[in-house]
Amino acid sequence: MAIVTAKRLVTIERHIAEQEHLHPHATGEFSRLLRDLMLAIRLIAREVSRAGLNDILGLTGTTNVYGEAVRKLDVYAHEVIIRALEHGGHVCAVASEESEGLLPFPAGRRGKYLLVFDPLDGSSNIDVNAPIGTIFSIYRRRYRGEVTPEELLRPGSEQVAAGYVCYGSSITLVYSTGKGVDVFTYDPTLGEFFLTIEQLRIPRRGKQYSVNEGNAKRWVPELQQYLDYLKTSSEDGQRPYSLRYIGTAVADVHRVLHYGGLFMYPADQANPSGKLRLLYEVNPLAFLVEQAGGRASDGYRRILDIVPETLHQRVPVFLGSPDDVAEAEAFLQGRHPWQQSGNGHHLP
Ligand code: P6P
Numbered sequence: 096m097a098i099v100t101a102k103r104l105v106t107i108e109r110h111i112a113e114q115e116h117l118h119p120h121a122t123g124e125f126s127r128l129l130r131d132l133m134l135a136i137r138l139i140a141r142e143v144s145r146a147g148l149n150d151i152l153g154l155t156g157t158t159n160v161y162g163e164a165v166r167k168l169d170v171y172a173h174e175v176i177i178r179a180l181e182h183g184g185h186v187c188a189v190a191s192e193e194s195e196g197l198l199p200f201p202a203g204r205r206g207k208y209l210l211v212f213d214p215l216d217g218s219s220n221i222d223v224n225a226p227i228g229t230i231f232s233i234y235r236r237r238y239r240g241e242v243t244p245e246e247l248l249r250p251g252s253e254q255v256a257a258g259y260v261c262y263g264s265s266i267t268l269v270y271s272t273g274k275g276v277d278v279f280t281y282d283p284t285l286g287e288f289f290l291t292i293e294q295l296r297i298p299r300r301g302k303q304y305s306v307n308e309g310n311a312k313r314w315v316p317e318l319q320q321y322l323d324y325l326k327t328s329s330e331d332g333q334r335p336y337s338l339r340y341i342g343t344a345v346a347d348v349h350r351v352l353h354y355g356g357l358f359m360y361p362a363d364q365a366n367p368s369g370k371l372r373l374l375y376e377v378n379p380l381a382f383l384v385e386q387a388g389g390r391a392s393d394g395y396r397r398i399l400d401i402v403p404e405t406l407h408q409r410v411p412v413f414l415g416s417p418d419d420v421a422e423a424e425a426f427l428q429g430r431h432p433w434q435q436s437g438n439g440h441h442l443p
Contacts, residue, residue: 106288128185128186128233135175136260138179140283143168144266168227170193181200181204184205184206185207186200186206187200187208187242190406191211191212191375197242197243205242207235208235208236209235210233211231211232211378211379212230213229213376215229216229216345217342217343226341227346232254232378232382233257234247247403248402251379251398257270257380259379260345261345263346263349267279269383270383275295276387277293277294278291278293295387297355297416300333302336302354303336303339303351304322304325304338304357305347306358306360308322310363317427344360344380345380348384351384357413361411372408377412381398382399385399389417391420394427395424
């Protein structure tokens with residue numbers, strides 16, 4: 096992993112401009128889209144950092160398309176991203192996790208890109224000062240004319256860029272345009288994101304797993320065998336793994352990208368497709384993990400190959416270090432040697 100300190104003083108704007116030269120057909124429209132998005136992220140970062148002081152904590156008293164309570168900061172982040180993008184003319188429509196369907200921009204202001212975003216991931220953590228995040232994903236239009244949801248019913252491998260912001264002890268932007276993953280840290284005194292890690296690479300294997308084990312009794316036996324395996328000491332000291340779970344996917348995945356291991360949100364008897372949304376959360380996170388040399392699947396299929404049937408489709412997810420995710424897949428598919436060696440009996 097190439098560690099770059101901020102000595103080079105490469106801001107996100109300078110980095111976007113440098114990246115533009117890497118794309119021979121770049122029209123500058125994509126760069127301007129990213130700049131508009133960075134403005135929205137700065138505004139959200141400011142509100143998040145003042146969340147205890149500006150009466151933006153707490154609930155709105157409404158629920159979203161999933162029946163989940165909506166918080167004031169969810170609404171603020173959703174609206175500020177839309178306002179920052181709609182005047183630039185680089186995006187024809189947006190899809191927000193907080194909105195029912197696709198939100199086309201007015202005719203005459205429609206560019207060639209689509210922005211898909213989760214304005215505030217992990218918002219239940221806002222009121223307790225735990226990390227939260229914003230996730231975004233950018234596609235290039237396939238059709239002309241009216242913008243319909245079919246524009247987004249395509250595999251995540253067609254993303255032209257994806258990223259997230261983790262509002263934690265510091266505010267970190269992690270993004271990729273398909274040429275590796277770069278990490279920027281926000282300096283709130285200057286309002287600037289500075290490049291701090293160039294071409295982040297995920298370890299081939301880690302020693303941590305991240306999952307809500309409160310659901311364990313509802314998992315398939317093969318997955319329970321995998322968790323037993325992770326907790327069983329091995330002679331080489333690689334196991335037992337440690338459990339780390341924040342409950343904000345952005346924060347859990349940010350740790351996995353740096354330390355290795357894997358993040359899981361599996362299917363269970365109550366949620367046969369898991370909980371996380373393919374378009375708004377899983378595709379962008381899978382894109383980043385693969386760009387960093389990792390692996391992302393639903394236990395059977397590569398996430399980025401899945402063609403969504405609806406905008407809000409949920410999908411089970413296992414993502415992180417390639418060796419760890421491949422091992423989880425082997426267990427789920429009942430083909431891991433540990434399962435066949437008789438150790439794999441599932442404890443009640
Ligand atoms: P649970 C946050 O609400 C979220 O969508 C993801 O960010 C996070 O990984 C998951 O849900 C946590 O869900 O069921 O463990 O609380």
